[in-house]
Amino acid sequence: MSFVVYDPRGGTVTVAPALARRPRSLAGLTLGVLENGKEQADVILGRAAELLARDGVTPVFARKPSFSRIAPREVLEQLKACDIVITGLGG
């Protein structure tokens, strides 16, 4: 009689995430602004978007329902339609 014994040990493979290629200029780009809902986050990111708009970007605002969780898929999809993104904030 023979047995098949499965090895219960798992394994993890760590792959360094790829970073996006940076643009040469901000002019004409769509800027996603992902705010996490912490106090003043809207003020800070809003001001940043206002200033970057002077470089020719068009801001698109998004907000996470909770700063302690990653953004929901629909929010990320909204931002993936942008060219560049800024996010924050804490405390």
Added chain:
Amino acid sequence: MSCCMRDAVALEASGKPTAIVVNEVFEPIAHGTAALLALPAGYVEKNIVWLPHPTSNLTRAAVTELVDERIGLLRDALLGRLDASSTQAAAPGASDVLGVARETVAGLAASLEADGAELALLDYGDGVLAGELRIGELTCADGSCVMPAPALAKMIEAMVRPKLPALREVRLRETGNARP
């Protein structure tokens, strides 16, 4: 902070350059998260713009001024021009993480010291906190036996990890008398 970074990494993976603005109190966590996510060296320095902490109690005018002062850094981050030499708060490193870890286990270290042993946290890198448990001439036979280093390491891990989520392991080398 770590969630901001995870969002940013998800967006980067979709080809969207993403810069983060966050309070400098989260620098140790940012470095820990970068290590945990296996982000490229220099990710934190190149993609995060720091604000002084706290910002929640500042007036709108004061917050606006902070942003105005840093908009050049944020622009540089989006264009891939931000680096460690940019004018930001001092880049955090192992010493900051060590500071947090040492502060967290200060009470434990004092207890050990009362028993005649010394706990020294010496180095942090790649999620590993390394240190020494110096027991000198202590022996179990004289009633001053302290907790073995492996068990103590687990205890330190449990104490420090809530503050440094990127901590993977604590390695403690025991020096002094060999245990029976």
